[in-house]
Amino acid sequence: MLLTMSKASDRAYAQIRSMILSGALPPGEQIREEQLAERCGVSRTPVRDALRRLEAELFIRRSESQRSFVADWSLGDVEEAFALRTMLESHAARRAAERIGWDQLERLRLANAAISKAIEADIPEVPTFLVQNRLFHAIILQAAASPRLSAMLAQVVEQPVVVRTALHYDKQNLARSLHEHEELVLAFARRDGDWAEAVMTAHIRRAFHAYADAHAQQREQEAA
Amino acid sequence: MLLTMSKASDRAYAQIRSMILSGALPPGEQIREEQLAERCGVSRTPVRDALRRLEAELFIRRSESQRSFVADWSLGDVEEAFALRTMLESHAARRAAERIGWDQLERLRLANAAISKAIEADIPEVPTFLVQNRLFHAIILQAAASPRLSAMLAQVVEQPVVVRTALHYDKQNLARSLHEHEELVLAFARRDGDWAEAVMTAHIRRAFHAYADAHAQQREQEAA
DNA sequence: GTGACCGTTATTGTATACAAAGAGAAAAAG
DNA sequence: CTTTTTCTCTTTGTATACAATAACGGTCAC
Numbered sequence: 001m002l003l004t005m006s007k008a009s010d011r012a013y014a015q016i017r018s019m020i021l022s023g024a025l026p027p028g029e030q031i032r033e034e035q036l037a038e039r040c041g042v043s044r045t046p047v048r049d050a051l052r053r054l055e056a057e058l059f060i061r062r063s064e065s066q067r068s069f070v071a072d073w074s075l076g077d078v079e080e081a082f083a084l085r086t087m088l089e090s091h092a093a094r095r096a097a098e099r100i101g102w103d104q105l106e107r108l109r110l111a112n113a114a115i116s117k118a119i120e121a122d123i124p125e126v127p128t129f130l131v132q133n134r135l136f137h138a139i140i141l142q143a144a145a146s147p148r149l150s151a152m153l154a155q156v157v158e159q160p161v162v163v164r165t166a167l168h169y170d171k172q173n174l175a176r177s178l179h180e181h182e183e184l185v186l187a188f189a190r191r192d193g194d195w196a197e198a199v200m201t202a203h204i205r206r207a208f209h210a211y212a213d214a215h216a217q218q219r220e221q222e223a224a
Numbered sequence: 225m226l227l228t229m230s231k232a233s234d235r236a237y238a239q240i241r242s243m244i245l246s247g248a249l250p251p252g253e254q255i256r257e258e259q260l261a262e263r264c265g266v267s268r269t270p271v272r273d274a275l276r277r278l279e280a281e282l283f284i285r286r287s288e289s290q291r292s293f294v295a296d297w298s299l300g301d302v303e304e305a306f307a308l309r310t311m312l313e314s315h316a317a318r319r320a321a322e323r324i325g326w327d328q329l330e331r332l333r334l335a336n337a338a339i340s341k342a343i344e345a346d347i348p349e350v351p352t353f354l355v356q357n358r359l360f361h362a363i364i365l366q367a368a369a370s371p372r373l374s375a376m377l378a379q380v381v382e383q384p385v386v387v388r389t390a391l392h393y394d395k396q397n398l399a400r401s402l403h404e405h406e407e408l409v410l411a412f413a414r415r416d417g418d419w420a421e422a423v424m425t426a427h428i429r430r431a432f433h434a435y436a437d438a439h440a441q442q443r444e445q446e447a448a
Numbered sequence: 449g450t451g452a453c454c455g456t457t458a459t460t461g462t463a464t465a466c467a468a469a470g471a472g473a474a475a476a477a478g
Numbered sequence: 479c480t481t482t483t484t485c486t487c488t489t490t491g492t493a494t495a496c497a498a499t500a501a502c503g504g505t506c507a508c
Binding site for chain 3: 231232233266267268269270273289290291
């Protein structure tokens with residue numbers, strides 16, 4: 001990640017992305033290039049550039065007549081994304097097990113220690129959990145040493161709907177997630193690709209069902 | 225696929241892409257926006273748009289200083305791409321087996337019949353083979369009904385180096401490819417996801433080794 | 449009142465001019 | 479002769495003006 005953000009298109013990209021993640025631009029909302037250009041303090045040219053990237057990452061969809069809208073993911077869409085993520089991330093875990101170095105293993109352990117501390121507080125520190133969780137998966141991806149795999153996974157994680165749901169994880173889910181992370185580290189230390197792949201598959205599938213449960217619960221509340 | 229190609233950026237995209245595939249823009253060549261704008265008969269704006277797309281599809285890479293070059297894939301890069309393609313396309317085959325309809329099955333059989341005819345000519349009609357082969361895989365992808373999976377696979381197939389190698393397939397490889405296609409149709413007809421996935425994995429892996437052999441052979445000839 | 453047609457307006461697509469940033473060449477210092 | 483520095487020129491980034499196109503709303507015929 002660049003620290004400078006020198007280019008206007010980069011700034012526009014970051015700003016629009018965070019507007020979508022935060023909900024300032026809600027799902028389904030039409031996007032007007034000129035309006036965003038104003039809000040970002042740049043001209044339409046870099047905004048268009050940013051929109052192309054966000055479209056490739058599925059944050060934005062375009063109608064047949066080229067108008068842009070904030071993506072509105074159905075449950076089916078999320079399920080499809082999780083299926084792909086399961087496949088890709090399990091593959092990454094296998095590759096990582098075959099390639100990981102001692103320094104990377106140590107960094108995984110550190111991330112897990114931070115997660116453990118965040119969970120065991122009286123009020124779990126969910127933002128810390130999210131940051132360290134992201135770091136944990138990023139290290140694995142790095143160890144997998146496949147730039148294309150990384151690029152693909154980026155398309156399939158961190159959609160707004162998923163991020164918002166993670167905020168409502170209960171303590172049990174947080175603890176299970178940590179346990180799976182620790183088992184992954186064991187598998188990596190033994191360089192057991194089969195083991196790592198299987199644990200990662202279970203890890204992502206559990207996360208999916210946690211999402212689906214939260215989603216269903218939310219639906220019930222809306223109905224009441 | 226749009227027939228009109230109404231927009232200038234679409235025309236630019238198609239033209240530049242075919243220049244790369246045909247070798248008119250060779251690997252490693254630096255790309256100048258203005259020069260391409262001239263050759264495509266449009267301004268730089270749509271060319272830049274097209275370059276962004278081609279960059280996302282890994283036809284083009286950008287240096288740290290934002291200059292664009294035609295991607296030059298190493299053997300390792302190609303191997304990585306084949307590994308991802310194996311995983312993605314096998315997954316697609318499983319999903320297709322669970323969802324495919326009779327009309328799609330029939331279209332698969334038609335494609336195979338065309339391939340069979342193309343192969344059995346005294347001089348195999350390789351272009352016909354390539355067209356029908358692409359169609360066969362496209363139908364499977366359609367049956368898999370996962371737009372994101374389709375988008376990801378697009379990033380990983382049809383790189384210039386692979387396409388050029390396919391032109392040198394020998395008769396034995398062509399025949400084996402057809403045989404695997406026919407076995408896939410059998411698996412689909414029985415709706416056997418495991419079978420379809422396994423055959424597809426074998427299909428792609430064989431293709432990879434055919435590529436690797438051709439590559440090694442070419443290296444030998446260059447050395448001599 | 450309903451539906452089709454047409455003009456207005458909002459929005460995106462393209463061209464062009466200019467600004468900024470880098471690479472390469474030429475010149476100067478060691 | 480090598481290395482460093484500066485300058486120029488190529489190339490990309492951004493702003494703006496204008497063209498094209500699609501959505502919206504109103505009018506007219508029935």
